[in-house]
Amino acid sequence: MAREVAILWWAMCAFATLVLIVVTALWVHAMRRKGPQMDAARARQLTLRWLVGGGLLLPTLSVLLLLLFGIPIGHRMLPLPLAGEQPMRIEVIGHQWWWEVRYPDSGVVTANQLHLPVGRPVDLDVTSADVIHSFWVPRLGGKIDMIPGRDNRIRLQADQAGTFRGQCSEFCGTQHTHMILDVQAHDEEDFVNWLQARREQQISALPGPAGEVFDAHCGQCHRVAGVSEGNRAPDLSDVGARSMLGAGVLSNEPGALLRWLHEHQQLKPGNAMPLHDDLDPDHLSTIADWLETLRP
């Protein structure tokens, strides 16, 4: 669908450039023209032609043409009921400043990444937990606002496997910049496998004092399936498998998680996670190592 919009853009761009060149050329020519002084009747006739041709007909026809092509494209992008295969449903909830992604049919929850099957329509039901955000994956389609108290729906379809970048596009506060969504489109089989793996994922809690620290400090807000039930911050059950940390702040390389735990307020100033200065660095390190192992 994004492709249709791209074609639309190039067509409009070509047409607009043409209009711009013609109008500017007319203007400049009119300024430089050296003709004989015009008599009133001739001038009147000429100006009427200009006004009707350029002022009325040109914009009217252009607009009609544009609507004729544009409205059907817009119509096809709408999440209207489908006859055959039903679109898959995924819920996306915007938070300051991260994405909560839920697969209602399988109960799988993740954050800041969106896994999609290739080749079939996906309906995303979006809303927000705090302020207005806007869901947008430029290469897959248009955007839709995520508004507290409302459910909006957008239909996307990835035509080939790959990763796409999504980014919040309604200004949502201090860290609007760092609200990036990693979209991964998989072939149907890979997608089913991923969903299956996530559903069957078994996580054993971190033993020892570090585990207690996790329960007391992290688990209050973060959920790790089977370990903690916090619901105010991103679900961490598969954090080890994500490509980025902090919704786009850091690439999730080995050691990045520990760095994030120490420096998250420098890396993403204003985010809701409290500082960890009062926690034992060894415990943090243990927690980070454990989190890195969390993957389906």
Next chain:
Amino acid sequence: MTTPSNEQVAAQEQLHDQFNDVWGNPRGWKSLTIVNHTTVGIRFMLTGLGFFLFGGLLAMLVRTQLAIPGYDFLEPDVYNQVFTMHGTVMMFLFAVPMMEGLAVYLIPKMLGARDLVFPRLSALGYWCYLFGGLILCASLLLGIAPKAGWFMYTPLSSAVHTPGPNSDFWLIGITFVEISAVSAGVELVVSILRTRAEGMSLNKMPIYAWYILVMAMMIVVGFPPLILGSILLELERAVGLPFFEVARGGDPILWQHLFWLFGHPEVYIIFLPAAGIVSTLLPVFCQRPLVGYRWVVLAILTTGFISFGLWVHHMFTVGIPQLAQAFFSAASMLVAIPTGIQVFAWIATLWVGRPLYHVPMLWLVGFLVIFVCGGLTGVMLALVPFDWQVHDTHFVVAHMHYVLVGGMFFPLLAGIYYWLPHFSGRMPSVRLGKWGFWLVFIGFNLTFLIMHWTGLMGMPRRIYTYQSGLGWDLPNLISSIGSFIMAIGIATVLLDIVLHFRFGQKATKNPWNADTLEWSTHLPPSPYNFVSLPPVRTRHPLWEVPDLEERIDRGEFALTVIDHGRRETWGIEPLTGKVREIIHLPGNSWWPFIASLFIAFTCLGLLSKFYWVALVASIVAVLVLLRWSWENGAHPLAAPDARVQPGEPPLHSRTCDGPGLWGMGVTLLANGALYLALLFGWFYLWTVSPNWLVPDDPVIDQRLLLASAVLLSVVVLWQRPVLRRLRQGQGEPAALITCFVGTALLGALHAGLLLWAILAGDLAPRATAHDAVIVVMLVYSLAHGALATILSALQALRVHYGYVCKRTPYEPLVVEQFWQYSLAVMWITYCSVVLFPPTFGGV
């Protein structure tokens, strides 16, 4: 033309001296009392320039921060304050006031009048603008500036998500500044309709005046929805009335509707006066009348109307129904037609004329290229599927700057170069002027042309940095370099303007051989513009009556007697331009300055949450305004001497049709737009709010409300016959006093009942948006009832003092309009609050 003799010259100078005694501007501290439109207009423009430089500096900070990926030049929170303030300053403190300032300066001179019709209001508007702007900008220096974007979308701007005074500065400061915008709007409408030269019928009006008339009407109708929205959001933030909070029955999207209901017309409010400059300058440089005057007038009017039906195109991604989107999409594109008509009228004017090349012409060509480009991307954006893709990306940033800088800044610069000799009596430098233009033109396009591409590649707006490797690095760097070139260009232009005051060649009379009356004043003009008011029989007076300036100066035309000490100008019939009365204008006064000072204290009290300071200051401000209104009409300070020359029409205060009547009418139009926006909010929440909470039992005693409304009706019915007789020149003081005292008492009773209804009701305005809206509607009626009561009581007092009588019947008629408006509002409120809900399943 014969050379005037020495006696003639001496007599002429003596006449000018006498005029200066009445019209002259005081110096020193007393210059704060100046109300003259020339001075106020220049103050508006200089202040606008100051805010423009401030806003431009902010833009430079933004471009520096975005020049390279991952740059940490500004902290995120500071960046958010900076871009919010850039938009806010440029829109509210530069574009609108600058255009209004130019109009305030030019309109009376173009129309052949001596001043605007409400000079004290001009001054009040200026001080509100200055103080409001300073308060707003001070917040940035204190580091507590608004930071939720210039559009202040809630819930981000709410007390929960932006605690601290940041958003308050925006809501209160902008509302304060808008007093200035709306008052200038009212004043320009009435001045254009009522104070033109004798014989200047509407179809002989300079085209610029048409543009300003439509702009001013749009301000009058377009700003109130935002004022209302700001008041509601501030009430939510400060007192917890949940108009926009879903959990308690409100809806954040209501804010977006109110904002864009204003925000879209705003674009045309900025563009129309600039197009007016183009339509004024081009014919002068072609030495031929504007082609298609009637077409252009129709195009201006159409633009004004259509622009109020487009606001939803800013909200295509909100998820509104498809049919509505298609409608607003088509409507948005329709604007291309009136704009196309103007562009081709300009081209045709060039075609039939013999253009001369001066610096202003360069800026006009620059305007055309940039504005047409911005218009074309605008048509693209109106197409819903394309908008879904590029909405809130840098594509929109580019589009908007093409429209606003191309459509406003370039014509403004053309106009400033054109009218510079008028401000200073000197000509600017051609060489520096050309350098300035090319630097700005190249810098602008370098900055913003590539930004379309940046947006198409997916870079959203309002992000303070970006990662490398997304393809955004190079275009951003180019944009930043371009912005610095543009800044150098603007500095060059400023240098040119500053230098010309010192080194510019003396301008000859009417240096561009223009056709409109403003060039028949002295350069720079005297405060009274024209020593005698010429009649106008044509659209191009200076082309068709070449020695007009000398004849005006010799006092050959009307209203040349000044020994009565009044400032006077003609009051005309709006359509035909026939003279109806002499409008006598108030002189310099402290009241506007003092009133705006106390409004500023009110704002500061609200901002610092010292509510008692705000309360006291606002009461003082109202008292000052009432005291100001005392020096009106037949008051000896307003018209020291009511005699007129034989054969001249009466003073307006001795008629039933003064400009105050029109001023009240247009003000009530603005007030009505505010009330309609409130009513829209009420019905919108009933139908659309996702979590609308309706109480089980009526929250207000409906009988009290009904009794209160009936009392108000009695007041209006009682006044009617009395005022009808007054209009016919009948009515003794005793009868008038009885009527005004009686209506004041009944009015007080009406207000008292309303207050009782509010206090005794079961209203829980903090708990539900439903009750919060009802409270605002009732308090709105209460305020009107109370003010009307005070005004009637003052009228009784003025009858007692002899300022109002059957020979001076004017003021009660103005007050009557206010009563009638209050009555209409009261009954609409009654129907909406009491009768409507049951039909919708409520109580």
